[in-house]
Amino acid sequence: MTVLAIRNLAKAYGGVQAVRDVSFAVAAGELLAMIGPNGAGKTTCFNMLNGQVAPDAGSVEFEGRSLLGLSPRQIWRLGVGRTFQITATFGSMTVRENVQMALLSHHRRLWSMTALATRSFAGDADALLARVGMREQADRPCAVLAYGDLKRVELAVALASRPRLLLMDEPTAGMAPRERNELMQLAAELARRGGIAVLFTEHDMDVVFTHADRVIVLSGGELIAEGPPDAVRADARVREVYLGSGNA
Amino acid sequence: MGSVPFFFMSASSILIQFLNGLASASSLFLVAAGLSLIFGVTRIINFAHGSLFMLGMYLAVALAPMLGFWWSVPLAALAVAAFGALVEATLLRRLYAAPELLQLLATFALVLVIKDFTLWAWGPEDLLGPRAPGMDGAVRIAGLRYPEYDLFLIGFGPLVLGALWFLLRRTRWGTLVRAATQDREMAGALGVNQRWLFTSVFALGALLAGLGGAVQIPREPATLFIDLQIISDAFVVVVVGGLGSIPGAFLAALLIAEIKSFCIGLGYSKITLVVEFIVMAVVLIVRPWGLLGRMPAQTRGPGALELPLALPSRNALVALGGTALALALVPLLSAGYTLVLLTDILVFALFAVSLHFIMGPGGLHSFGHAAYFGLGAYGAGLLLLKGGVPMELALVFAPLLAVLGALVFGWFCVRLSGVYLAMLTLAFAQITWSVMFQWDAFTGGSNGLIGIWPSSWLSSKTAYYYLTLATCVGAIALLWRVLYSPFGYALRAGRDSPLRADAIGIDVRAQQWAAFVFAGLFAGLAGALFAFSKGSISPEALAVPRSVDGLVMVLLGGIQTLTGPVWGAALFIWLQDVVSRSVDYWRAVIGAVVLFLVLVFPQGVTGFLRERFAR
Amino acid sequence: MLEVSGLNAAYGRAHILFDLAFEARAGEVAVLLGRNGAGKSTTLKSIIGIVRPLAGEVHFFGRPIQHLQPYQIARLGVGYVPEDRRIFTDLTVMENLEIGRQPPREGAPRWTPAKLFELFPNLGRMQDRLGARMSGGEQQMLTIARTLMGNPRAILLDEPSEGLAPVIVEQMVRTIRELKTQGLTVLLCEQNLHFARQVADRAYVIEKGQLRGSGTLDEVREEYQQV
Known part of the structure; x- marks a missing residue:
């Protein structure tokens, strides 16, 4: 089942065509990797999906509903979760409180001035933290967590709204190899079990070729290849503009 | 002319x-x-x-x-x-x-x-x-x-x-x-x-x-x-031109000097005070980083790490309750000047706590919080003197004038952040000050309003002290309690990471705006209590130094603690009282003391004590 | 030539490094391997003086430098290339190079903009371009070139391959090899084993601020993959 459908997306900045005529789709339970050299248009593409940048042309449909013109907030409410390239969490709160904030927002309780925030949805938050393996660290302040653990917290936060689509911008940037694989395995597991569609950008080719179900390659704002990892890896054009000889 | x-x-x-x-x-x-x-x-x-x-x-x-x-x-x-x-x-x-x-x-x-x-x-x-x-x-x-x-x-x-x-x-x-x-x-x-x-x-x-x-x-x-006059002008020029842009400063200086010059030439010299701030407000709304400025890059270096907000322990609650009780017993031991000083301290503690509400958890560094204090004070005076409203009702409704001001000003302010936000709050406070200062017929101009006394049953120092104590303790407790609610947490979330807050559906601006108005309400309440305690009100109540007093109290006590602003207010008011009564050059003494405290306790006094003893 | 012993460092109350000891000998490439948060960046920042060590010593050509200011350490001939590049985006390529410029130094290769443009031909073609208008790969080249303008005897590189496309990473390998042949000592932080293997003479594995292993890259490989 197609969760996200992108058709003929285009965006220009001051005369430079950052993205031109890009179309692809992501299905439920599928991990789709978006790769390409710096400046290929990955970030622009990503930001057009989550409402930060308005495209010049084309359509973005989530479960058959257009996302164009919606704010990041509205898109999140429809069921699109996201993680950031550089982790963004609430540093002055504990791990549990971070997830509680997402739950409070999901249940539209953010304006309550009478409830006690720390007592709201604590059980639900712990259940989500257990799913990402962070239950033991629930009471630690986010500001002192290790990087890989912050990424897990972000996953738990993203899951709080029961999303059907997860957007992950360079999820494993800055992590050691073993951590990378653990995080992506977790993401894959959550996706398959919950039928969540996952779209991620990534620079680490080990991660891409181990965990992605499908890969799309952008270069110069255009989609130059699409397919299963092995086929993309063998593609001559992809090797030339991006992968190189494969030694590095 | x-x-x-x-x-x-x-x-x-x-x-x-x-x-x-x-x-x-x-x-x-x-x-x-x-x-x-x-x-x-x-x-x-x-x-x-x-x-x-x-x-x-x-x-x-x-x-x-x-x-x-x-x-x-x-x-x-x-x-x-x-x-x-x-x-x-x-x-x-x-x-x-x-x-x-x-x-x-x-x-x-x-x-x-x-x-x-x-x-x-x-x-x-x-x-x-x-x-x-x-x-x-x-x-x-x-x-x-x-x-x-x-x-x-x-x-x-x-x-x-x-x-x-x-x-x-x-x-x-x-x-x-x-x-x-x-x-x-x-x-x-x-x-x-x-x-x-x-x-x-x-x-x-x-x-x-x-x-x-x-x-x-x-x-x-x-x-x-001329010092504060020039610094306000220079702030406006720098912010209008874009912080850090020298050509921007030139352009803005031209723009503002020309507008002022024509105001004077046309005979509207009274509005020159206001006009530059209006120009600034307009520019900041259209171009939030000034005419030639750019969005500021993220600041580098480890910021002060704030700890999670733990629910207060039983001991802490007992200690706070004990303090309130001790304050309630003071009139039995002493009357006269001690009560006047304590009334002042309570009023400014509420003012400082309301400022801390938006500054600390909200991350909105207001340099013009005195505007809401002053609006509350003028509201009380005007309701009583011009509206003929009984004092009790005037006290209840006066803060609504501050709310009105905070609603209008806050709408603009929450669109900005950091230094720009600080400057805009200062600008709005200056506008409010100018109106009060120049509208002789209505606000009494530079002389202000006199004869704002409480009703007869509250006219003794002791009675008014109890009114102030009950109101301020209640209001402070309410402000603190709200910080533990989902609303208060959402406010901190917006401060910690606006990006993440937005991505999980928190309407950061709306919550900040609400917090701004909420804080304005309590600053206004403090202002109204202040007016009735002094019997008069002058534009000084909302001038720049009063806003800075609030900042000093919050920072002196420690912005990262809840109770800090209260101790900061007590210390500041007491110090001001002692020094101004005994020394000619009391401003210099206060300045020197503040410099000393800043150098010795960069995390505020309460922050220092906590760091030192609470480990 | 660069010797670290008993190094301890902290950010506020968080203790990051515990009794680290390692060395980089003249003219070799030494690699600190470790995952994010292991303390690699803090180690380099302690050497250049941005982070003040709590305890321990850093010797550069036999001279203790741990008490010096960053600019003093830089003027002794230690070059630092940070992880996040930190190009002066408001300045042009030439101006960025000017910031790094220091007088020629005895016993170190002498760099001029012309020589650097031979090493990084891309930069030579965009001398007046603002840092803000460069791609990630170009910025990475500029940050290295800028540091070389100080004619350093040793250079500290913090994860130079991070976030770069594989083709650019290959170029980075060639650059580091070239610096080594010029006689520079290189201390490198990395998580990327493929990359480290191609340049390293000596490797150290760091985990949670402590040294877990040292030797050639092949010798420490097992240990690294376990952390």
């Missing part, structure tokens, strides 16, 4: 007003350029920049009889530069790693010290400067007489702009300054000696301020009030 519609001005008087604007712009530009330069490199907003301008004026006036005007100007500027270098090397250098609000506090303490030094050295009278020899005549322009010296000033501003451009764009020093403006730590790691660079930048900035003051002496007298 009465007000004249624009189209009745003759072409020649339009020209003269235009030239007047150009001449005023030059001096304004010099100060603003220095402020901007210093901020760019050191990230310190130098509140004392207007004081440096004032020093430049007084020094030039003092030197002129001995050396002649043309020598006194550069020498005064150099003396101010040397003073600036000294201040940087002995004081500010120790504060570069401190939170930016604390740096600001330190520079404000300098304002107090310099003001009292000037008072001590030159006395309270305005000093008239000499005319510029060789340029004391006038030329005929379009049939009207125009001072030669003003023509000189018109050329002087662009000359300095050109010199600064050359220095920054064409010399190695300038390249280093621009690099350090962006990332001083990285510049250091590449072998750039920052200490020397910072001191030289500060000296140049001070030189420009001193020069700006010195060249003004043929045009206006040196006064003790």
Whole structure:
């Protein structure tokens, strides 16, 4: 089942065509990797999906509903979760409180001035933290967590709204190899079990070729290849503009 | 001269007003350029920049009889530069790693010290400067007489702009300054000696301020009030032009000086106070980073780490309850002055807690919180005197005037952040002040309102003390309790990471706006209590120094703690009371004490105690 | 030539490094391997003086430098290339190079903009371009070139391959090899084993601020993959 459908997306900045005529789709339970050299248009593409940048042309449909013109907030409410390239969490709160904030927002309780925030949805938050393996660290302040653990917290936060689509911008940037694989395995597991569609950008080719179900390659704002990892890896054009000889 | 519609001005008087604007712009530009330069490199907003301008004026006036005007100007500027270098090397250098609000506090303490030094050295009278020899005549322009010296000033501003451009764009020093403006730590790691660079930048900035003051002496007298007036003007120019942009400062100085000049020319001199702030508000709404400014890069370096907000322990609650109870027993032991002082402390504790509500958890650094305090105070006075409303009802409804102000001003303010937000809050406070100050018929103008006394059953000091105690304790408890609610947490979430807050559906702006109004309500309540305790109200209640008092209280107590602002308020009010009763130059003493505290307790007093004992 | 012993460092209350000891000998490439948060960046920042060590010593050519300011350490001939590049984006390529410029140094290769443009031909074609208008790969080249303008005897590189496309990473390998042949000592932080293997003479594994292993890259490989 197609969760996200992108058709003929285009965006220009001051005369430079950052993205031109890009179309692809992501299905439920599928991990789709978006790769390409710096400046290929990955970030622009990503930001057009989550409402930060308005495209010049084309359509973005989530479960058959257009996302164009919606704010990041509205898109999140429809069921699109996201993680950031550089982790963004609430540093002055504990791990549990971070997830509680997402739950409070999901249940539209953010304006309550009478409830006690720390007592709201604590059980639900712990259940989500257990799913990402962070239950033991629930009471630690986010500001002192290790990087890989912050990424897990972000996953738990993203899951709080029961999303059907997860957007992950360079999820494993800055992590050691073993951590990378653990995080992506977790993401894959959550996706398959919950039928969540996952779209991620990534620079680490080990991660891409181990965990992605499908890969799309952008270069110069255009989609130059699409397919299963092995086929993309063998593609001559992809090797030339991006992968190189494969030694590095 | 009465007000004249624009189209009745003759072409020649339009020209003269235009030239007047150009001449005023030059001096304004010099100060603003220095402020901007210093901020760019050191990230310190130098509140004392207007004081440096004032020093430049007084020094030039003092030197002129001995050396002649043309020598006194550069020498005064150099003396101010040397003073600036000294201040940087002995004081500010120790504060570069401190939170930016604390740096600001330190520079404000300098304002107090310099003001009292000037008072001590030159006395309270305005000093008239000499005319510029060789340029004391006038030329005929379009049939009207125009001072030669003003023509000189018109050329002087662009000359300095050109010199600064050359220095920054064409010399190695300038390249280093621009690099350090962006990332001083990285510049250091590449072998750039920052200490020397910072001191030289500060000296140049001070030189420009001193020069700006010195060249003004043929045009206006040196006064003790010019420091805060100039610093507000310079803030406006820098913010309108774009923080860190020298050409932006020039453009903004022109714009504002011209608008002011035409306001005066048209006979609306009263609104000149307000008009520059209106210009600023409009510019910031259309271009949030100023005319030629850019979105500020994210600041580097580890910020102070705030701990999660734990629910208060039973012991803490008992201690707070005990304090309230002890306060309730005070009238049994003592009456008279102690109660008056405690009433003041309670009122300002509420004011400080309401400011902390938006500043700490909200991350909205307001420099104009006194506006809401003052609106509450004026609301009480006006309801009682003009509305004929009973005192009890006036106390209840007065804060609504503050709410109204916070609703309007807050809507604009939450669209900005950081320094820009601080400047806009200051601007709105200044507008409110101007209205109160100038609307003689309604607000009593500079004299304010008198005869605002409580009802007879509350007229004894003890009765009014109990009213204040109950109201303030209740209100403070309510403000604190809200911080533990989902609303309070959402506020902190928006401060910690606006990006993440937005991505999980938190409407950061709306919640900040609500918090701004909520805090305004309680500041207004404090203001209303204040009005009835004093029996009168004057524009001082919402002037810039009152807003700064609030900042001092919050920072003194420690912004990262809930109870800090209360202790900060108590300490500040008590100190002010003791010092102002026993010392002539009490401002300088307070300034020195604040400087000392900032240097010794960079995390605030409560923060220091917690760090020291709570481990 | 660069010797670290008993190094301890902290950010506020968080203790990051515990008794680290390692060395980089003249003219070799030493690699600190470790995952994010292991303390690699803090180690380099302690050497250049941005982070002040709590305890321990850093010797550069036999001279203790741990008490010096960053600019003093840089002027002794230690170059630092940070992880996040930290290009002066408001300055042009040439101006960025100017910030790094220091007088020629005895016993170190002498760099001029012309020589650097031979090493990084891309930069030579965009001398007046603002840092803000460069791609990630170009910025990475500029940050290295800028540091070389100080004619350093040793250079500290913090994860130079991070976030770069594989083709650019290959170029980075060639650059580091070239620096080594010029006689520079290189201390490198990395997580990327493929990359480290191609340049390293000596490797150290760091985990949670402590040294877990040292030797040639092949010798420490097992240990690294376990952390």
